[in-house]
Amino acid sequence: MKATVAICTHNRAADLNEALQSLLHQSFDQSYEVIVVDNRSTDQTKQVVLDFQGMIDIPILYLYEERLGLSVARNRAIREAKGEYVLFLDDDAVASEDWIRGIVALFDRDPRIGCVGGKIVPAWEGSAPPWLLPENRTLYTILDYADEIVEMRKPAIPFGANVAFRKSLFASIAPFREDLGRVGSNLLSSEEAELIDRIRAKHAVYYTPHASVLHKIPRSRISRKWLLRRIYWQGVSSAVSSKKKAGIFLKSLVKLPVYALLTIVFLYDKRKSFRNISKITYNNGQIRGVLRMYQ
Known part of the structure; x- marks a missing residue:
């Protein structure tokens, strides 16, 4: 066949x-x-x-x-x-x-x-x-x-x-x-x-x-709420599938405060603000993905 x-x-x-x-x-x-x-x-x-x-x-x-x-x-x-x-x-x-x-x-x-x-x-x-x-x-x-x-x-x-x-x-x-x-x-x-x-x-x-x-x-x-949830789980997935979990964990911890600051700086620009919120969400997902492997 x-x-x-x-x-x-x-x-x-x-x-x-x-x-x-x-x-x-x-x-x-x-x-x-x-x-x-x-x-x-x-x-x-x-x-x-x-x-x-x-x-x-x-x-x-x-x-x-x-x-x-x-x-x-x-x-x-x-x-x-x-x-x-x-x-x-x-x-x-x-x-x-x-x-x-x-x-x-x-x-x-x-x-x-x-x-x-x-x-x-x-x-x-x-x-x-x-x-x-x-x-x-x-x-x-x-x-x-x-x-x-x-x-x-x-x-x-x-x-x-x-x-x-x-x-x-x-x-x-x-x-x-x-x-x-x-x-x-x-x-x-x-x-x-x-x-x-x-x-x-x-x-x-x-x-x-x-x-x-x-x-x-x-x-x-078709909502920002659903998309952020999807981005979060993409971060989880990336961490779970990666062989370099320690590196992902450390990089995410470093990036989070940077993106948080940029979100505040660009509050006047909705697109830039959402882009940084997305990155925060993704990195939170990566941290969760690393931690779930040790639960």
Whole structure:
């Protein structure tokens, strides 16, 4: 089998239905399967998958994963996948009609490629916030890396809403770290960056704008409060995944008073003030990430 489309989901039955519906219109004409990993949902997720099985003439596997955690669910999908390539689509994303074809074609042209990421276009509920700083756009899982197919050089990485892996590389490379990635309502992350960093040791990582997805951003996330929470957990994630925890801890302690002072100095400028508050929040997260390893 050429490809496996994997969707990991937790209590997003309505969004999952739209993600699955987008697979009905794929231009890909080779064999593929769909795996839905239900990560302890309590809504109508299973019924959505069962209903979808009657709409499409391809294998669809429903898996219930009791152990909560996005990395846990993704690793379950990787273990169960029969495809040569494993394509991850977020449960709140909608694939373009050339999504599968674009990713598979890129893998097929070069055996050195171990990971492929595609363009991720935001679908704001309402409109994009005018206060969003350019450096914070990626925290909303927005990716527009290039206008053509290119290799992604470190530190650039694809995002999990639209990322694919060559299945065979997991015979020698461990999959997602399960101490990273979202679990329930926390926003722990960096599992993708950590895995891709290891993949780069032997394989190339590529980006294609020709296999895009639309990623929903609900109104509940379009606030400075949510963004600061996301930044905090990014700091936690960075510290947990790092091998240089002592250095991170000391640097964060030094930086905090500096950013606090700059916040006061730039109170008249809302953008600069928020930028410094963001840095304080991030460094607080890094300190928390180091300390949680010793709890």
